[in-house]
Amino acid sequence: MQQETTRGLTLIAPPLLYAVALMAGPLLAIVVFSFWTQDYLTIDRTLTLANYREALSDPIYRAILLRSLWISGLVTLITVALAFPVAYFVSFHVDPSKKSLWLFLITIPFWTSYLLRIFLWKVMLGFNGVLNSIFAYINIPLEALGNATGIAWLQEGLSAPLYSASAVVLTLSHAFAPFAILPIFVALEKIDRSLLEAARDLGETAVTTFLRVTLPLAAPGVVAALLIVFIPTVGDYVTPAQVGGPGGLMIANMIQTQFLGLNNAPMGATLAVLAMLVVTVIALATIWLARRLSGVRP
């Protein structure tokens, strides 16, 4: 037994040390660094809260951080809502031997040329872009539709979709769609099908069976999907830089500007630490809330 433990520890040591040296260490370093300040060309190593004071009081930083959370939150809800029916379909309506083929088809776009996929949305959303060409061809009165429904970007007509926060939401929802499907699919696969039959036998309709049995049992997968989309999208750089325009920039763009543009690395570090803190708090709150909700259910 003792020997087994030693062997396990020896095996786990290299990957663990690698993660500690290249992740835990650097994360600690960036926290320390955020308490230093940039003094023209040199770094002032006196510990101070000056960066945090500036980051929290400057309306620009605050607006960008809030916008990142707002955009990611929206993306997360849209992605998970769009993904759930797909995961449900693959789990419940696809022949078991074809399931992995379907998952493969769904995940392929996720692994291919992230940069170019984002750039192609720019092509699709641009003034002479694909979407506008289609709209012009089938003659959809976008402005009138916008005025009738009160949706701001529709009111602006054909030039509106690109370079806005809504373009970022659309593009990110597309980019992260496969990521949301997998955890929901796994949770749905684990559901014992006889429970559903039992519910039907006991007089539930298809709809109430779904709401009272399937959905609660799929909840862990949905929570995992929410987190797995929310966490990386908050820190996304490419999408806002490509399709966001000035009104769609997010925290990663500001961090990048601080590091590589304005040459104020400590401020960039502060913003990174703040973003990480907020994301961690939101993630923990989501897990806590999900546990509470599932605990209350009879």
Add this chain to the structure above:
Amino acid sequence: MLRTYVIAFLIFLYAPITLLPVFAFNSGTVIAFPLDGFTLEWFAALRTNRELHSALANSLTVAGTTAVISVLLGLMAARANVRYRFPAKAAAMGLVMIPLVLPEIIVATSLLVVVVQFFGWSLSLVTVVAAHVLICTPFAVAILNASFQSLDPALEEAAIDLGETRASTFRLVTLPLVMPGIIASLLICFTISLDEFIIAFFLTGSDTTLPVYIWSLLRFPKQLPIIMALGTLLVLASILILTLAEWNRRRGIARAGGSDSGGFL
């Protein structure tokens, strides 16, 4: 109705990628409709672009090195996870898997701070590889966990009972059985590293990787048709690699007698 929705979803998913070949073969220099005519000019331009070739060579080196190191680390972690019990196992595995959900900008900036500000080292392809190994290892662990789990421990015990040493058992019994998983994870790590932009953008020195080079071209409208041609080839290559990976993963599970649970994760 659900089927219609899923098909619409798949079209939505694939719509942007299908535009790549459309514009790659379009003779117009503006990336917009209507299309002009058919040309192979943009593909021909790829063959003479020196900067592109060196960026591609860099990317292939980085992706190859990353894949090998990540899979070695992944093998150790997955083997430890499936086969052994040791203290703080859940915490250790959790720490190894965290990079999967860490925003890449955080990985990039924290490593940049350590390398440049704390150690004063210069950035190079080595720093890019180091960071890529960090984010690829969790994917390798996820795939290899499944491979080791579908492995029947009785096979290894039998080999040891029949007089093989632990090392030769691993080489003759374990390794061949998990080999499809190893190949699948090598290919996945290779694809991730080849496609990764933001970390390479922060951590690369004077040698750029392919995504960083593509990013620099995106600002020049004249270069866009060439990027479309390059993108078409890249997408074809990744689909080929991924199909190979998936085929290997399934072959491995079938060989070990397990049932397919589906998906890379």
